[in-house]
Amino acid sequence: MFSFFKRKPVLTGEDLLFQLETYKWLMKYFGGEDFFHNTQLVLPTDQFFPLRVGSSDEAVIATFAQVQVHAGMAKWPSKLIRQEHDADPHLGQTLLVKGSPSTANGTFSLREGKAYISFNPKLENNPARMVATFAHEFGHYLTCDLPEPPPGGWENWEFATDLTAVFLGFGIFSANTAFSFQQYTNTSTQGWRSQRSGYLSSIELLFALAIFCRLKGISPDIAKPYIKPTLRKVFRQCCRQVDGCDKLINEIRSASYVGAKDYKPARFE
Known part of the structure; x- marks a missing residue:
């Protein structure tokens, strides 16, 4: 599809094509000055999240507001809604409810021009996952009601929204929280647990982040210290593939910008 790589590529075929076409779709409506001059690579630092709060409720509200600003x-009219707590799957020292229901990290709906974004209270203990979730839901808000569906149709919207969160500058958060596997311990049980966020894999999100950095002229070295150590090697490989494929970047940049003023409010105002 694209130029020959001396190293084994990270993404090929349909996976690579989806990234290309989705970036072109986003650039068509949301490129221009908003992307090239106003959008930033959001880092997990006090510069981007200068939160001084006295409670977990205040932390959630402040984080939501900061994500909205950086996006x-x-x-844009919006309301944050707290979901009900998930049911506790642990019934005792040795009893675990298999397949117990778990609420989504976040949801999005649009009513009369106002976005309603909900969040799972469990995110209060995971600020990075909270940021990634809010970025994903604002990605829904950004792209809903466009006259053209994402590549592959609206059935692919969730996957395209994961890439939209990267396009908005939140790729580090999305990649770092796409999958986690960790030990847990409480007063009665211990073991291992895994958790997924979003729809794309961490590898796909790292590749999208590499494209974002290249398009924006941002050195990957700025992002690397904030990427999980287990993912840094993959990110370097993604950057090498993107850097070695000018045709990919040039094709994304060639997308004709038409803007979204007929469908969306102005951004960065």
């Missing part, structure tokens, strides 16, 4: 959607 350039601070003035």
Whole structure:
């Protein structure tokens, strides 16, 4: 599809084509000055999240507001809603409810021009996953109601929304929280647990982040210290593939920008 790589590529075929076409779709409606001059690579630092709060509720509200600002959607009408707590799967020292229901990390709906974004209370203990979730839901807000569906149709919207979160600058958060596997211990049980967020894999999100950095002229060295150590090697491989494929970047940049003023409010105002 693209130029020959001396090293084994990270993404090929349909996976690579989806990234290309989705970036072109996003650039068509949300490129221009909003992307090249206003969008930033959001880092997990005090510069981007200068939170001084006195409670977990305040932390959630402040984080939501900061994500909205960095997405350039601070003035877009929205309301944050707390979901009900998930049921506790642990019934005792040795009893575990298999397949117990778990609420989504977040949801999005649009009613009368206002976005309603919900979040799972369990995110209060995982700020990075909270940021990634809010970025994903604002990705829904950004792209809903466009006159053109994402590549593959609206049935692919969730996958395209994962890439939209990267496009908005939150790729580090998305990649770092796409999958986790960790030990847990409480007063009665211990073991291992895994958790997924979003729809794309960490590898796909790292590749999208590599494209974002290249398009924006951002050195990958700025992102690397904030990427999980287990993912840094993959990120370097993604950057090498993107850097070695000018045709990919040039094709994304060639997308004709038409803007979204007929469908969306102005951003970064």
